[in-house]
Amino acid sequence: MKPIKPNDMMLQTLARLIILVVLSFSIYLLLAGHNNPGGGFIGGLMTSSAILILYVAFDMKTIKKAIPIDFVKIIGIGLLFASLTGVVSMLFGYPYLKQFFDYFTIPILGEVELTTALPFDLGVYFVVVGSALTIILTIAEDDK
Numbered sequence: 001m002k003p004i005k006p007n008d009m010m011l012q013t014l015a016r017l018i019i020l021v022v023l024s025f026s027i028y029l030l031l032a033g034h035n036n037p038g039g040g041f042i043g044g045l046m047t048s049s050a051i052l053i054l055y056v057a058f059d060m061k062t063i064k065k066a067i068p069i070d071f072v073k074i075i076g077i078g079l080l081f082a083s084l085t086g087v088v089s090m091l092f093g094y095p096y097l098k099q100f101f102d103y104f105t106i107p108i109l110g111e112v113e114l115t116t117a118l119p120f121d122l123g124v125y126f127v128v129v130g131s132a133l134t135i136i137l138t139i140a141e142d143d144k
Contacts, residue, residue: 008057015057022050033121034099035113040121044128051133060140071130071137078126085120 026046033039054063089098101115 012057015053019050019053022046022053026050030121030125031118034115034117040124040126041128043121044125045132047125047129048132048136051129052136055137055140060137071133074126074130075134076130078123078128078130080123081126082120082123085116085123089116 023046026043029038029046030040030043033043051063051067054067058066086097089100090096097120099115099117101113101117103111103113106112
């Protein structure tokens with residue numbers, strides 16, 4: 001007898017909707033983090049949870065084919081972003097991780113505040129996404 005393959009159509013359809021909402025809120029938290037509660041850490045955790053919802057709704061093989069990302073490399077990219085943000089301020093004679101900001105007018109968005117905290121938060125975001133997914137997927141792939 002052939003084993004019956006489960007039909008997870010409802011779970012997969014809802015997962016797509018949930019992931020859209022979680023990723024949108026995660027990006028909002030990342031971008032608002034230098035002035036409001038949020039930032040790279042919580043945004044990275046939410047992005048990791050959204051990607052984990054994909055792994056739960058679909059199987060590991062399908063998602064690894066759809067998202068062929070080495071999350072260990074993402075950790076390195078994040079560390080590079082976060083550390084370079086601090087080093088750049090030192091090159092100009094300021095303390096490590098000195099924050100600068102200014103307001104700029106962008107045609108579609110209007111007046112926008114740009115700050116040097118955003119690249120640091122982006123680095124933290126990448127480190128958290130990479131490390132959380134590496135840890136969880138390593139545990140999930142353990143067959144013993």
